[in-house]
Amino acid sequence: xxxPLYWMLNASLLPSTDLVKSSPTWIPLHGTLQGYRNAxxxxxxxxxxxxxxxxxxxxxxxxxxxxxxxxxxxxxxxxGRSLTFAFLIAQMIPGVVMANSFYTAANTLHLLNSPLxxxxxxxxxxxxxAALILQTAMRQVPAELSEAAVLDGAGRIRTxxxxxxxxxxxxxxxxxxxxxxxxxxxxxxxxxxxTDDDRAPVTxxxxxxxxxxxxxxxxxxxxxxxxxxxxxxxxxxxxxYVAAGVTSGAVKD
Amino acid sequence: xxxxxxxxxxxPAGRTDGSPQAGPTGNHRRHRxxxxxxxxxxxxxxxxxxxxxxxxxxxxxxxxxxYTVSSFYTGVxxxxxxxxxxxxxxxxxxxRTVLNTALFTAGSLVFQFAIGLALAVFFNRRFPLxxxxxxxxxxxxxxxxxxxxxxxxxxxxxxxxxxxxVLLQLHLASHPIPWLASTHDSLIAVTLVNIWVGIxxxxxILYGGLQAIPGELYxxxxxDGANAWHRFRHITxxxxxPVTAVVLTLGLIYTIKVFDVIMILTQGGPAGSSQTLTTFAxxxxxxQLLFGRGAAVxxxxxxxxxxxxxxxxxxxxxxxxxxx
Numbered sequence: 001x002x003x004p005l006y007w008m009l010n011a012s013l014l015p016s017t018d019l020v021k022s023s024p025t026w027i028p029l030h031g032t033l034q035g036y037r038n039a040x041x042x043x044x045x046x047x048x049x050x051x052x053x054x055x056x057x058x059x060x061x062x063x064x065x066x067x068x069x070x071x072x073x074x075x076x077x078x079x080g081r082s083l084t085f086a087f088l089i090a091q092m093i094p095g096v097v098m099a100n101s102f103y104t105a106a107n108t109l110h111l112l113n114s115p116l117x118x119x120x121x122x123x124x125x126x127x128x129x130a131a132l133i134l135q136t137a138m139r140q141v142p143a144e145l146s147e148a149a150v151l152d153g154a155g156r157i158r159t160x161x162x163x164x165x166x167x168x169x170x171x172x173x174x175x176x177x178x179x180x181x182x183x184x185x186x187x188x189x190x191x192x193x194x195t196d197d198d199r200a201p202v203t204x205x206x207x208x209x210x211x212x213x214x215x216x217x218x219x220x221x222x223x224x225x226x227x228x229x230x231x232x233x234x235x236x237x238x239x240x241y242v243a244a245g246v247t248s249g250a251v252k253d
Numbered sequence: 254x255x256x257x258x259x260x261x262x263x264x265p266a267g268r269t270d271g272s273p274q275a276g277p278t279g280n281h282r283r284h285r286x287x288x289x290x291x292x293x294x295x296x297x298x299x300x301x302x303x304x305x306x307x308x309x310x311x312x313x314x315x316x317x318x319x320y321t322v323s324s325f326y327t328g329v330x331x332x333x334x335x336x337x338x339x340x341x342x343x344x345x346x347x348x349r350t351v352l353n354t355a356l357f358t359a360g361s362l363v364f365q366f367a368i369g370l371a372l373a374v375f376f377n378r379r380f381p382l383x384x385x386x387x388x389x390x391x392x393x394x395x396x397x398x399x400x401x402x403x404x405x406x407x408x409x410x411x412x413x414x415x416x417x418x419v420l421l422q423l424h425l426a427s428h429p430i431p432w433l434a435s436t437h438d439s440l441i442a443v444t445l446v447n448i449w450v451g452i453x454x455x456x457x458i459l460y461g462g463l464q465a466i467p468g469e470l471y472x473x474x475x476x477d478g479a480n481a482w483h484r485f486r487h488i489t490x491x492x493x494x495p496v497t498a499v500v501l502t503l504g505l506i507y508t509i510k511v512f513d514v515i516m517i518l519t520q521g522g523p524a525g526s527s528q529t530l531t532t533f534a535x536x537x538x539x540x541q542l543l544f545g546r547g548a549a550v551x552x553x554x555x556x557x558x559x560x561x562x563x564x565x566x567x568x569x570x571x572x573x574x575x576x577x
Contacts, residue, residue, distance in 0.1 A: 001390055001452065007415060008404040024415045064300050071293030078287065083297060090305045092562045094510035096534045097551035100315065100544060101308030107325055124304050131297065156289065185397035187513045192539055203399040207517065210403060217407055224400040231395035235388060 012036070012221035035222030043223045045198065046205030049115065050184055053201055054230075056119040057183040058176050061126045065175060069134035070160050074146055084135065087128035098124060099192040106193055113196040121189040126179035133178075137171030138164060177234055184230050202227045309555075315548035322542045330545070337549035346525045346533070353440055354529040358508045360444040361451060362501060368448070369455025369500075374489070376456075377463045387460070394453035402517035405446045409433055409518070436526035439519045443527045447514050455500055462496030463489070495568070502565035506558055530554050 013031035072080035102121045103112075111117035141164060149159040165172060187203040194200045197208065206223050316337055318330040341347060376387045393401060408416050409432040420426040432442040466489065474484050512531045515521055521528035521536060528536075530550055538547025 001393065001449070004401060004404045004408060004449070005392060005396075007408060008400075011404075011407065024413075024418050064296050067293040068297030071290050071297075075290030075293060076287070077290035077294045079291075079298070080294065083294060083301070086301050086305070088566070089562060090301065092506050092558045093305065093309060094531060094534075094551060094554045094558060096510065096512060096531050096538075097312045097548070097555055098308050100534070100538050100548050100551055101311040103538075104311065104315070104320075104325075104544065105308070120304070127297075127300060127304075156293075181395060185399070187397070187399050187516070188535075191516075192535075203397055206399050206403060210406070210517075220403060221407070224403055227400050228396050231392065231397070235392060235395065 008221050008224055011217055012225045014218060016216055016218045032218075035218035036226070038216070038219035039222040039226055042209065042219070043202055043205050043226070046200055046202040047226065049199060050201040050203070050227075053115050053118045053122065054180045054183040056115065057122045057126060058179045060119055060123045061130050061179045062172070062176060064123075064127055065130035065134055066165070066172070067160070068131050069138050070164060072131075073135045073138035074141065074143070074164065075156070084132070087131050090124070090128045095125075095188045099188050102189065103192050113194050113199045115199070117193050118186075118189060118201065119183075121193060122183040122186050123179075125182045125186060126175075129182075130175035130179055133175050134168065134171050137168040141167050173238065177238055181231060181234060184227075312548045312551055312555075315545055316552045318545050320544040320548070324544070333545070337545045341537075341546050341549050341553075346528060349525055350528045350530060350533045353527065354509060354531075356440060357444050357447070357511070357527075357529055358505060361447045361508045361511075362504050364448040365451035365455045365504060366497075366501060369452050370459050372452065372456045373459035373463055374485070376460055387456075390456065391453050393450060398450065398513035399517055401450065402446065402514055405449075406433065406518055409442055409446075433519050434523060436524050439523060439527040443515050443518050446518060447508070447511055450514060451504060451508070455504065458500050459493065459496060462493050466492045498568040499565070502561055502568055506561050506565065509557055509561075510554065530557075 010026070010028050012035050013028035013033070014025055015030070015032050015034065018025045018030075068083065071077040072083060098121070102117070106112045106114075106117045106121075109117075145163055145167065146159050149163045154162070184201075185203065186201070187207070190201045190204045191207065194204060200208070202223070206220065206227060209223065210220055315330075317332055317334060318324075319333045319336070320330040324330040372390065376383055408414050411417060411429050411431045411434060414432070416432070417426065417429045421429065430438060432438050470488050470492075471484055474488060479487070509529075510531050511529070512535065515527055515529060515532050516535070519527045521532040531554065534547045534550035534554065536547075537543045537550060
């Protein structure tokens with residue numbers, strides 16, 4: 001299961017000449033960091049785009065999903081049930097259909113190649129997921145807590161910010177982290193909405209890089225390792241949140 | 254926060270409604286509170302309308318239009334009725350594409366599930382380092398597919414790929430297999446990689462299901478002399494049925510729209526041999542710039558997804574009722 005990952009790490013450290021030999025080199029004893037230098041110089045800009053788009057998406061997703069979950073779970077807003085249903089169904093629309101529509105919309109609005117278009121498109125991968133996770137968590141907060149806050153004179157927004165959010169911190173972190181990962185890993189929207197190479201996120205950067213430098217596996221794999229860092233960091237830092245998030249209905253396409 | 258909690262605990266019991274003052278004005282106030290709550294969900298509804306319903310409607314409309322490159326400049330896209338659908342259905346690649354999609358999906362599901370279940374059963378026994386190892390196995394699922402797909406592309410390389418090297422060394426193959434370059438092997442190769450990608454998801458969900466099965470059942474069965482296979486066959490499988498239904502339907506819904514894996518490994522080729530409905534729709538829209546036909550294929554895909562979504566929602570409802 002993990003061999004492909006080892007093989008990628010191994011390849012990222014080997015000089016390109018070792019990679020095309022007829023017998024594979026199993027351990028990078030005579031390793032080089034040249035691949036990483038190439039990766040940063042050619043993909044550095046793409047990494048920054050990905051970072052910006054992912055961070056922007058997390059903010060947008062939480063801005064929509066947190067109030068919605070609060071309204072559905074705690075305030076029992078009218079139509080909450082159908083909103084949940086809408087989110088469940090929304091996750092099932094194939095991405096290629098969305099890409100088709102987003103492309104024409106972005107074209108009309110002159111938003112092609114804009115990070116904003118990517119943030120908006122990528123948020124559709126995360127909003128249903130985040131809303132459903134947050135809703136489940138907020139449902140478990142006892143009503144007495146927010147009632148007490150109201151007695152203390154707090155308004156609804158104040159209650160949400162200083163009572164509900166601290167209690168449901170784990171779910172908020174899970175939703176945010178997964179939104180970041182989904183966006184970071186997105187390829188379909190990235191490849192359809194960015195035609196200009198300089199504005200492309202790292203997934204498209206790698207994709208076009210392979211197309212142009214098929215023999216330079218060492219740099220390609222080094223880029224792959226760098227692009228995997230968010231997932232690795234996430235796994236180390238937030239292991240327990242991840243396990244919780246996955247089991248409460250995480251889905252990825 | 255702790256003071257709020259303490260005060261909540263001290264609050265006299267017996268008051269059941271949420272408003273501070275019950276009574277004639279309480280009813281009115283509750284009504285108003287209910288509508289004030291709407292303010293919190295309005296952005297989400299607007300979002301659903303703007304980012305799911307509108308694109309969906311756009312795609313359905315585009316399926317009936319002759320939407321091409323010039324439409325982007327002129328803004329004119331004449332309605333053509335079912336012409337896009339007939340064109341797609343009569344496309345010489347269509348039959349092959351549907352067959353590929355079915356084979357890809359079925360192959361992925363069967364092996365993802367079987368291997369995922371085997372791993373879940375394996376990790377269900379407690380042993381040192383089981384926990385960390387289990388979360389390490391999640392990595393393939395969390396990595397960007399572009400990255401793992403690229404790693405696989407090199408592993409599957411005909412001449413310098415490690416898979417062919419191992420197969421040749423073990424005399425399992427007599428000559429290097431052109432995994433990604435032959436019309437015969439490309440579908441097998443993309444399915445193989447997609448199985449690898451999906452195993453962690455199956456493992457995690459099935460592991461959760463296994464954890465919920467009470468251990469006493471196994472102890473009792475062991476006392477009655479049931480061997481490991483019998484316990485698996487008569488306890489694990491039946492009690493895992495609801496979770497199995499969810500995993501398989503979710504897996505199905507997500508597998509029929511897989512894009513990244515195929516796009517990175519083969520671009521659907523060579524000669525359409527690994528093309529599925531998803532990459533077909535993408536190719537029509539973004540390579541041939543026939544957006545109307547791309548939308549038509551996309552809409553067919555939605556139709557399939559809706560059917561399975563209905564099955565999924567039914568299975569979760571049954572599961573929830575079973576859990577009661």
